[in-house]
Amino acid sequence: MPPLPVDLLRWYDRHRRTLPWRALPGRTADPYHVWLSEIMLQQTTVAAVIPYFHRFLDRFPTVADLARARQDDVMAAWAGLGYYARARNLHACAQAVDRAGGFPRDMAGLLALPGVGPYTAAAIAAIAFGHPVVPVDGNVERVTTRLFALTDPLPAARKAVALRAATLGEGAEARARPSDFAQALFDLGAGICTPKSPACALCPWLGACTGARLGIAATLPAKAPKGAKPVRHGAHFHLVDAAGNVLLRRRPDKGLLGGMLELPGTIWRAQAWTMADAVSHAPLASAPWTSMGRVTHVFTHFTLHVDVYAARIDRFPNVIAMGGGLVYGERELDGLALPSLMRKCLDIARRAGPAET
DNA sequence: TATTCGTGGCA
DNA sequence: TTGCCAAGAAT
Numbered sequence: 373m374p375p376l377p378v379d380l381l382r383w384y385d386r387h388r389r390t391l392p393w394r395a396l397p398g399r400t401a402d403p404y405h406v407w408l409s410e411i412m413l414q415q416t417t418v419a420a421v422i423p424y425f426h427r428f429l430d431r432f433p434t435v436a437d438l439a440r441a442r443q444d445d446v447m448a449a450w451a452g453l454g455y456y457a458r459a460r461n462l463h464a465c466a467q468a469v470d471r472a473g474g475f476p477r478d479m480a481g482l483l484a485l486p487g488v489g490p491y492t493a494a495a496i497a498a499i500a501f502g503h504p505v506v507p508v509d510g511n512v513e514r515v516t517t518r519l520f521a522l523t524d525p526l527p528a529a530r531k532a533v534a535l536r537a538a539t540l541g542e543g544a545e546a547r548a549r550p551s552d553f554a555q556a557l558f559d560l561g562a563g564i565c566t567p568k569s570p571a572c573a574l575c576p577w578l579g580a581c582t583g584a585r586l587g588i589a590a591t592l593p594a595k596a597p598k599g600a601k602p603v604r605h606g607a608h609f610h611l612v613d614a615a616g617n618v619l620l621r622r623r624p625d626k627g628l629l630g631g632m633l634e635l636p637g638t639i640w641r642a643q644a645w646t647m648a649d650a651v652s653h654a655p656l657a658s659a660p661w662t663s664m665g666r667v668t669h670v671f672t673h674f675t676l677h678v679d680v681y682a683a684r685i686d687r688f689p690n691v692i693a694m695g696g697g698l699v700y701g702e703r704e705l706d707g708l709a710l711p712s713l714m715r716k717c718l719d720i721a722r723r724a725g726p727a728e729t
Numbered sequence: 730t731a732t733t734c735g736t737g738g739c740a
Numbered sequence: 741t742t743g744c745c746a747a748g749a750a751t
Contacts, residue, residue, distance in 0.1 A: 413747040420737070420746085454735025457750075489749045509747045528730090558747060567745065568740080598743090628734065672734060712736060 375519055375580040377546035377553060383576035384556035387563070391418065392425050394555070401551075403475040403500040404435045410492045411462050415455060418562070424453050438463065439470035447631050447709035456711070460631055461487025477501045498554040506541040507554050508534045511561025516540065517593040518565060518583035525594040533593070565589075602674045607650035608637030608714075610682040610721035611659060611692075616702045618718075619655060619692060620710075628671070632711045633698070635718070640676055650679060655692055659683035664721050669713040676713070682721045 388397070393409035395401035408428060412421040431449055432438035438446070443463055450459035464486040469475050475496070476482050482493035494507035506512065513526065516537040522529065540546070546553040564575045572584045583589035611619040620633045636655045638645060651661050664680040688699060700708065705718065 410747065415734090415746055415748055416736080417738080417746045452736075454737090455748090457734065458748090461749080487749065491748055495747065507747075510745085511747065555747095562747085601743095630734090670736085672736090673732075 373580050375540060375577045377541065377543040379576045379580075380556045380560065381545055381549060381552060384552055384559060387559065388552075388555070389559055389563075392422060400502070401500055403496065405429070406496055406500040407435075407465075407475065407488075407492075408462075410495050411458055411465075411487055412453065414458060414492070416453065420453065424450070432466075435466050435475075436470050438466040443631070444709060448707055451632065451709050452712055452715075454712075456630055456632055458487055460625070475500070479503070479505065495554060498550040500551075502550050504541060504547040504550045505554075506538050506557070508537045509558070511565070512537050512540075512557050513593055514567065515557060515561050515565045515577075518570070518589040519577060519581050521582040521586055521588065521592070523588070523592065523594055525596045528596065529593075601670075602642065603677065604640040604642060604674050605644045605677050605679075606638050606640040607645050607653070607679040607681060608635040608717050609654045609661070610635055610664070610680065610718065611655055611688075612682070612684050613687045613699075614684070615687075617688070617699045618702065618705065619688065620698045620700055620708075621696055622698065629711050629713070632709050632714075634711075634714050635680075635721075636697070637678070644677070645679060647679070647681075651681065654681065654683075655695070655697065656683070656685065656689070659685050664723070667713070667716045667720055669716065678713070678717060680717050680720050 393401065393405045409421065409425055412424055428449060432441060441463070443460070446463045447456065447459050450456065465488065468485060476485070479493050479497050482488055482496055483490070488496070491507050491509050494505045497503035498505050498507055513533050516522065516533050520536055522533055522536065524532065526533070541550070541553055560575070564571045568590065570589055572578055572581070572589060575581065578584055581589060583592055619636060621636050623629050623632050623634055625631045638650055638653045647663060651657055654661060661681040661683045664682045667678045667680060669676045669678065693699065710718070
């Protein structure tokens with residue numbers, strides 16, 4: 373017996389989550405809200421996204437508002453959410469949509485937008501425009517590999533899994549409710565068919581699940597082993613003048629933490645820095661640098677240890693400002709595009725506790 | 730196809 | 741504590 377869309381939809385009608393970007397039952401969500409939430413939700417938990425989603429709608433009520441905003445303000449609003457290329461693409465996408473007079477309503481048009489890939493295009497098409505497509509995210513991959521007991525490891529098997537996932541939405545009931553069907557798959561993956569200890573007893577598709585019947589559901593999807601995470605070292609410098617102004621600089625627009633602000637610092641390398649070596653790279657090597665301790669930050673593909681040094685001087689020499697340095701007052705820091713790593717560095721440099729979360 | 734790209738929560 | 745994980749895209 374194949375998994376029947378009607379069984380999933382019946383379950384969804386009783387158990388669907390209420391989320392800020394979701395329309396009420398029977399209504400169609402705003403494409404701007406759908407798009408914004410989908411970008412934020414890429415590799416990011418619902419709990420982390422919710423406050424950012426509210427803040428964005430508050431600051432940028434329409435896609436036109438977002439298009440007209442300055443990039444610095446968009447980056448600052450995104451600060452802390454991670455994967456900052458999403459924020460740059462978000463801004464560029466808003467401008468493209470605003471110029472076009474609205475979101476494209478077909479897959480090809482959606483796929484052409486910055487930051488919109490196969491998954492997000494399908495999600496917007498299904499949820500905002502009612503196209504009968506099945507967006508394949510991590511939830512859908514998990515549900516699909518378990519339903520059909522697909523044991524080939526990801527990511528190599530991704531294409532085969534996607535083809536099988538598409539068959540889930542072929543029934544007439546699914547094609548009649550593409551938005552609900554897509555979101556029902558998300559809710560099933562998030563609440564029942566979870567990565568660890570899935571609640572199979574509560575699953576509307578239990579009777580159709582080969583993985584459950586074989587007792588291997590919880591082990592799927594199989595994943596290729598990951599390589600070891602290398603360690604890198606860096607040093608960053610907190611230079612403050614008598615008025616309490618802090619010296620920052622902006623990172624290049626591409627690459628890690630692209631377009632975000634940071635305390636001036638060394639490159640991040642495999643070899644640890646001695647204090648003397650690090651301070652020789654400080655924005656003002658002659659300042660009275662004091663070691664404030666070490667911050668450890670785990671990125672996706674490496675672990676970073678940052679030694680933080682602080683110094684207070686009377687006033688900034690002009691030569692510093694000429695080198696691309698940016699000076700901000702202490703009270704301005706909260707509203708800036710500072711990634712979490714730099715919040716940690718600032719906290720330790722100012723001998724304050726970690727920012728409340 | 731394989732890397733690069735954040736962050737915080739949780740077992 | 742360490743590793744795993746989250747509505748992936750770009751290169």
